[in-house]
Amino acid sequence: MAQSTAKNSLNEAVEEVRAEMRNRAPIREPRFARHVPPMVSAPDLAMPDYVEHRDGATEIGKLSAVAIVREYETAAKEIESMGGDLIERARQCEALTRDALAVTAELHEVAARYRAEAKRVFEHIESCSMVVAEARNICSDLKDKIAAPSAAAK
Numbered sequence: 001m002a003q004s005t006a007k008n009s010l011n012e013a014v015e016e017v018r019a020e021m022r023n024r025a026p027i028r029e030p031r032f033a034r035h036v037p038p039m040v041s042a043p044d045l046a047m048p049d050y051v052e053h054r055d056g057a058t059e060i061g062k063l064s065a066v067a068i069v070r071e072y073e074t075a076a077k078e079i080e081s082m083g084g085d086l087i088e089r090a091r092q093c094e095a096l097t098r099d100a101l102a103v104t105a106e107l108h109e110v111a112a113r114y115r116a117e118a119k120r121v122f123e124h125i126e127s128c129s130m131v132v133a134e135a136r137n138i139c140s141d142l143k144d145k146i147a148a149p150s151a152a153a154k
Contacts, residue, residue, distance in 0.1 A: 048073050 051069050053062050 047066055048069060051065075053065070057065070
């Protein structure tokens, strides 16, 4: 008996909820939900020229195919933009190469100046060495001349 009383009160509660639901006004969608801008801009809605729908394709099949081809087209445009980036990097490399060649030419000029300076210093040292050798010979000859008369006097 207690079981049938519990069933009756449960049935009554369910009926009350159903009645309340029928009496309430329909739930309206939030206002902002109706005014959400589309996720895709108008130019992107166009189907690419390289595809066209087949006769007999269902509407869902057409919509799915268009969505997929748009994703592929977006990826293709990104790939093409990477090509533009690559060309820009190639231009930067060309500029770097030109700069490196200019610096290399300048380095050759500096190296040539160093060689000219090395030759000048080399010739100066040899010239000084020759002057010192000549002075040594003159001193030696003079010493011999000075020493020769004293040897003759003995």
